[in-house]
Amino acid sequence: MDVGGGRKAYNEINITPMVDLTFVLLVIFIIMTTASVQGIKVDLPKASSAVNLAKPKTIAITVNDQGQVFMDAYPVTLAELEARLRTEKATNPEVPIVLKGDQVVQYGKVTEVLDLLRKLELNKVGLATGKSN
Template sequence: MQAGGGRKAYDDINITPMLDLAYVLLVIFILMATASVQGIKVDLPKASSAKSLVQPKTIALTVNDQGQIFMDAFPVTLPDLETRLRNAKASNPDVPIVLKGDTTTQYGKIMEVLDLCRRLDLSKVGLVTGKPTGS
């Protein structure tokens, strides 16, 4: 028998639990870093029910609270937007468009964008709203 009741001294440190923790933290960091959505942040108005219109090749138009217009997160002027929408319609006549307007945006600016879509005969235009706060 060994002295000390048969106990063996540990000379090695088991780092497996520490590596498991490091891997979990690395995975969480990667997921959180890639989960951010690119685009322009606007405060969307709420709707009682909303059907998602986001499809592949959808053009996202945004009007922020200062009245600036963005097409797929890039700032554009109204004449530039008209040119880009004409090009998009030439490649796909039924191109779907979603319009996001901040709740504090002047209604006239959103109407200018909607009127432009109507003049270009773009009929698949949807307005984006936020989720209802409670029912």
Template sequence: MQVQDEDKPYDDINITPMLDLAYVLLVIFIIMTTASVQGIKVDLPKASTSASLAKPKTKAITVNNNGDVFLDAYPVTMADLEERLRTAKAAEPDFPVVVKGDAAVQYQKVMDVLDLLRRLELNQVGLVTGRAEKG
């Protein structure tokens, strides 16, 4: 074992305590930033018209490659579709509708659905398409 001379300066700095401090500060910083993202918990007041403030549910009309029509994944005829959409319009006058037509379906079948939506004066209509293949 070597004994250090009294007059020789101390060369080495022990950085272990500084690293421990840096890790502790890092952990505290991570915990504090994630805790502040969650926000403040408050007890919200109840509104008497909360149901009317909710966004109306979107109706999905699908026409498959055989020409069959589905409303929200349930098979319907055109007369049944009209009846159900009239009922939905009576409950919520301006609800969104999306139309999904198979690429192999006859164009006339999709046009029949769009004509029905126009007759019922449903203006929020969207047509669903797929992404184009990059080649």
């Protein structure tokens, strides 16, 4: 069918732009879901000035409200933590460590972890806090 001036009428919808948009949205969704940081949720105590210690090779040690110790989101005993930290220190003696302790955890458990870090002579240790209101 001719619609004046030699142009043809289209009786089908071109869905190529919609397919392109679907693929772009799919790629964005995949990137956003894999970019989330894994970790153990703890209720951090508040501080007047919070320092951001996030670096690519930073080790996160977490003590949750039940007193369980985690290294990079994996539960460990103090003996396992010591073994893993010795391995990390062998590869990088100046490895930075961030210690996160829930505000209701017993002070002694955090002190045990700090004593272990001092024993291994790991001196780049930061205590994570939340922002004050």
